Amino acid sequence: MSEECTHECSSCGSADCSDRNKSLIEKGNPHSRIKKVIGIVSGKGGVGKSLVTSMLAVIMKRRGFNVGILDADVTGPSIPKAFGIDEKAASSENGGILPVTTKGGIKVMSVNLLLENTTDPVVWRGPIISGVVKQFWNDVEWGDVDYMFVDMPPGTGDVPLTVMQSLPVNGLVVVTSPQDLVSMIVEKAVKMAAMMNKPILGIVENMAYFKCPNCNEKHNIFGESNVASLAGFYNIYETAQIPLDPQLAAKCDKEGIESFDNDYLNLLAAYIEQNA
Numbered sequence: 001m002s003e004e005c006t007h008e009c010s011s012c013g014s015a016d017c018s019d020r021n022k023s024l025i026e027k028g029n030p031h032s033r034i035k036k037v038i039g040i041v042s043g044k045g046g047v048g049k050s051l052v053t054s055m056l057a058v059i060m061k062r063r064g065f066n067v068g069i070l071d072a073d074v075t076g077p078s079i080p081k082a083f084g085i086d087e088k089a090a091s092s093e094n095g096g097i098l099p100v101t102t103k104g105g106i107k108v109m110s111v112n113l114l115l116e117n118t119t120d121p122v123v124w125r126g127p128i129i130s131g132v133v134k135q136f137w138n139d140v141e142w143g144d145v146d147y148m149f150v151d152m153p154p155g156t157g158d159v160p161l162t163v164m165q166s167l168p169v170n171g172l173v174v175v176t177s178p179q180d181l182v183s184m185i186v187e188k189a190v191k192m193a194a195m196m197n198k199p200i201l202g203i204v205e206n207m208a209y210f211k212c213p214n215c216n217e218k219h220n221i222f223g224e225s226n227v228a229s230l231a232g233f234y235n236i237y238e239t240a241q242i243p244l245d246p247q248l249a250a251k252c253d254k255e256g257i258e259s260f261d262n263d264y265l266n267l268l269a270a271y272i273e274q275n276a
């Protein structure tokens, strides 16, 4: 328990109190049986968090598990597009919401599966957005899910904090770009995880290098990587690198992420299976 704890959870400002975090965990839907929850976080937006969430989900599905993706990035939802989902979420006979299942059998819930027009902006304040994420947990009938990947909002603000406190997150994967590593933005995400008592299962350095299709040489466009030293400093065992890859971008942006064929995240997925 934190030294600052006032034993009054509704007004106490201590973010690192384990009792407080436990008490805020949502119950979930009676028709959901979710075994492990893995949050995918980043220090800032646009570094490839949705891409990593989607790839890890696809790998776990290929390994034979029941997989779900809860798109908690409510103002910038990218998951339905990556999987080419056109349909809308339907209501269940129990009055809950049913997730949409991808071609490959992954269950997905995202605000874009509820909006009439997917290009409509979500202009909601933090507490409303946090409420939506809790509804995705409590009102969606997920059924059997071995691994639930949560695409978290970027940064260390109100909504990621609520997600970490409200969902029973077993571990986090931090996604970073090479520039983030230098600017220390990623360390804020790493330190937030420690404050919330959430283990970091791995760091993914995205857009780490470019491999020339002509000469096959690796180019460190943004300089030498220091992901290994950062991971060592914070005792994070597993690191992975994803290069800048136009084919991957095409799959992510044009509805084909389930057909990717690289092994960039295979070791991290195996580590998650063993340790989450």
Ligand SMILES: Nc1ncnc2c1ncn2[C@@H]1O[C@H](COP(=O)(O)OP(=O)(O)OP(=O)(O)O)[C@@H](O)[C@H]1O
Pocket (backbone or CB within 6 Å): 042, 044, 045, 046, 047, 048, 049, 050, 051, 052, 073, 076, 078, 154, 206, 207, 242, 243, 244, 245, 246, 248, 249, 250, 252, 253
């Ligand atoms: N390794 C990569 N190679 C090529 N393009 C990439 C790579 N990683 C991500 N991209 C592209 O960068 C864009 C942003 O990726 P993505 O949506 O996964 O980021 P994000 O961190 O989830 O963003 P946001 O925080 O806005 O939700 C996408 O168009 C994606 O295709």
